[in-house]
Amino acid sequence: MKKFPMDVFFSKDGPLSKVISGYQIRPSQVAMSNLVDETILNQNSLVVEAGTGIGKTFAYLAPAMMKGETIIISTATKNLQDQLYNKDIPKIREALNIPIKVDLLKGRSNYVCQLKMEDSLINGQFLNKEDAVYLEKIKLFADHSKTGEISEVHDVPEFSTIWPMVTSTADHCLGQSCEFSKSCFFLKARKEALSSEVIIVNHHLFFADFVLKDEDISEILPKANTIIFDEAHQVPDIASIFFGKNFSTNELLYLMQDTQSIFDKFGKNKKKLLAISTVVIDEIKNVRNFFPTINQRIIYEKIKNITELEDHLISINENLIKLDKIFTLLDDQSPEQKKIIERYANLKEKISPWLIDKNNDYVYWLDIFSKSVQFNMTPFSVSESFEKFRDKNEISWIFTSATLAVNDNFDFFQNLLGLHETITKKLDSPFNFKDNACLYVPNNMPDPNTTIFNLTLIKKIFPLINAANGRTFILSTSLKAMREISALLKDIFNEKKVEIPIFTQGEDSKKVLIDRFKSHGNAVLIGSMSFWAGIDVRGSSLSLVIIDKLPFQSPGDPVFESKINRLKNLGENPFMTFQLPQAIILLKQGAGRLIRDEADKGVLMICDPRIIDKPYGKRIWKSLPTFKRTRQEIDVMNFLKSL
Numbered sequence: 001m002k003k004f005p006m007d008v009f010f011s012k013d014g015p016l017s018k019v020i021s022g023y024q025i026r027p028s029q030v031a032m033s034n035l036v037d038e039t040i041l042n043q044n045s046l047v048v049e050a051g052t053g054i055g056k057t058f059a060y061l062a063p064a065m066m067k068g069e070t071i072i073i074s075t076a077t078k079n080l081q082d083q084l085y086n087k088d089i090p091k092i093r094e095a096l097n098i099p100i101k102v103d104l105l106k107g108r109s110n111y112v113c114q115l116k117m118e119d120s121l122i123n124g125q126f127l128n129k130e131d132a133v134y135l136e137k138i139k140l141f142a143d144h145s146k147t148g149e150i151s152e153v154h155d156v157p158e159f160s161t162i163w164p165m166v167t168s169t170a171d172h173c174l175g176q177s178c179e180f181s182k183s184c185f186f187l188k189a190r191k192e193a194l195s196s197e198v199i200i201v202n203h204h205l206f207f208a209d210f211v212l213k214d215e216d217i218s219e220i221l222p223k224a225n226t227i228i229f230d231e232a233h234q235v236p237d238i239a240s241i242f243f244g245k246n247f248s249t250n251e252l253l254y255l256m257q258d259t260q261s262i263f264d265k266f267g268k269n270k271k272k273l274l275a276i277s278t279v280v281i282d283e284i285k286n287v288r289n290f291f292p293t294i295n296q297r298i299i300y301e302k303i304k305n306i307t308e309l310e311d312h313l314i315s316i317n318e319n320l321i322k323l324d325k326i327f328t329l330l331d332d333q334s335p336e337q338k339k340i341i342e343r344y345a346n347l348k349e350k351i352s353p354w355l356i357d358k359n360n361d362y363v364y365w366l367d368i369f370s371k372s373v374q375f376n377m378t379p380f381s382v383s384e385s386f387e388k389f390r391d392k393n394e395i396s397w398i399f400t401s402a403t404l405a406v407n408d409n410f411d412f413f414q415n416l417l418g419l420h421e422t423i424t425k426k427l428d429s430p431f432n433f434k435d436n437a438c439l440y441v442p443n444n445m446p447d448p449n450t451t452i453f454n455l456t457l458i459k460k461i462f463p464l465i466n467a468a469n470g471r472t473f474i475l476s477t478s479l480k481a482m483r484e485i486s487a488l489l490k491d492i493f494n495e496k497k498v499e500i501p502i503f504t505q506g507e508d509s510k511k512v513l514i515d516r517f518k519s520h521g522n523a524v525l526i527g528s529m530s531f532w533a534g535i536d537v538r539g540s541s542l543s544l545v546i547i548d549k550l551p552f553q554s555p556g557d558p559v560f561e562s563k564i565n566r567l568k569n570l571g572e573n574p575f576m577t578f579q580l581p582q583a584i585i586l587l588k589q590g591a592g593r594l595i596r597d598e599a600d601k602g603v604l605m606i607c608d609p610r611i612i613d614k615p616y617g618k619r620i621w622k623s624l625p626t627f628k629r630t631r632q633e634i635d636v637m638n639f640l641k642s643l
Helices: 027-042 056-066 078-096 114-123 129-144 185-194 203-214 232-243 249-260 267-289 306-328 335-355 383-392 411-417 453-467 479-496 510-520 558-569 574-591 617-623 633-642
Strands: 045-050 071-075 102-104 198-202 226-230 245-248 296-299 362-368 373-379 396-401 423-427 437-440 472-475 502-504 524-527 544-547 602-606 628-630
Touching (some): 027 056, 027 396, 027 423, 056 071, 071 078, 071 203, 078 102, 114 129, 198 203, 203 232, 232 411, 249 267, 249 335, 362 558, 383 411, 411 574, 453 602, 472 479, 544 574, 602 633
Parallel strands (some): 071 226, 102 198, 502 524
Antiparallel strands (some): 245 373
16 A cells, blocks of 8 residues: 655645646645544544535545554444545545445445345235335345445335335344345445445444444444544434433334234243233333323423333333243244344343432433333433543544534533543634625524514515525524424515525425525525534525524423533533533534535524623634624625625
8 A cells, every 4th residue: 555644645746636626735634634644643532623625534534544454434424424435435545546445334224124025025014005015116126236225215205104114123133043144235234344444334323333342242343443433523412322221112012013923933822922912012002191292302200190100111021021931931942032032131121220210320201202102311421431432442533523612622522522631623614704705693683582583583584585596594493493484484485476496394305405405596495403514505506594593402302401400410500511512513513504615605694692692692703714794784785796
């Protein structure tokens, strides 16, 4: 393998320049690549905020791939995985002229499971008539596919109810005992990944593997010399999901259904097994019916008549033990039965913390859905667990994103993950924000919590959207506000006979909506928090980004509420140490949608008066790029007309 100093690799006539048309040297990119190079060489940890336009992907790929060691790159989304695999890594590999094996690995649910697919074909228990047609299409795909990735099935909707019936899950996987083990798409993907030098995963898969390794159960990913987290600002939240524990009444119900599906193999125990599993099913219904209101989140300790609920859980647990004994005592256990025994053990382990004194390091809370209840245990902090894991693995750790620092300070992010004694660096975007972008905070906006806020917002944004001829993102902090803003904007467009298309989150998939927005060239796209990050629209299709409110997390979230109360009890100021830094990082993500290329120009409009009126507003201002700033509508109108 040919190795180059980073200054040479990224130079005007260096290897990278020969594979990228119109290549330009970016000093910040070179600086970042040198930092990554040193971090890998010395097996240190690095946290680096790389502003938009630096080219952070190439900055970490080049030094990492030059080392010739095993690298795991974890991204926030599957789309970013695909971009790395199909576009970015091939460029670096071509520039280096090296035969590095690269593999992309996604979670089980992204692969067709032949066993579940065949069972569905035989049983035919569809939720609707369309599923039968979709199943035949998936069967045809699976018979000819090399990967079995469901993203390659273009004529079955991504939200179809058929997918859970045909995709891989750990609960149903029989491993090498499965009749389809030799052709299993997930196992083949995993095998390929284990023999690769560069493995691309997403954060969810990384932490799923992390938990398995921590429990000495199994592992999906190989050992690596370097682990790189791209879009690292999402890591703490995703880590907390996997460091916690949860189970749902649906999980219990599916286990009982699978138990009953193999009754014929139990002879004299058949009636007993049926009776016990029927009791469990009844108790599952009792748990769901215990909560009259759907679509809500509840802190466990706030539940009324909590003893009654716990009685149902005790009954479920006792009967799971009885069922487990029946299966365990069987002389000749089939692979299906062994798998069910594993699922009994797993569920008993998940239920038991709810039947004893609660661990003060966790938040206990429930999600109430229309047909199920999910019991969640979420740790207050993942820093200790993550720090221990890093200490076990003396390798290089690199965390990068465009939004990690608050006022050039990384303490908030570092504390969330226990990243002590870590090298930190902030590299500003090379883009000319002062000349190419304008930050506008309108005058005379009411308090965001008042009923007239959205009506006033519409009056303020309409002239700007009209002046920009659409080409607008509207980013809302809640789904409720998003829907109201969408309805009000459509009303005023109809009233004023404005022919600008409006696309709203939920009308179709995120990808489809973004593609429509780009193709129209003069549209308005309205989205909530999932649209604040991971959207890259360059050029004239986007000139105006509107943010309705500062993205403070809702106090109604049980985990958030519990964390706030815990910080108060510890004598800390939760707003300054947690709420505000979190909101600043989210705001930076939203603001980052505007300027994606050095030629981009546009206006960022923040409609929340608290950024001006509150003392903490200065911290927010300082964390944003160096936009030209104004509070005068006429300045913004002139700027938009000049584009």
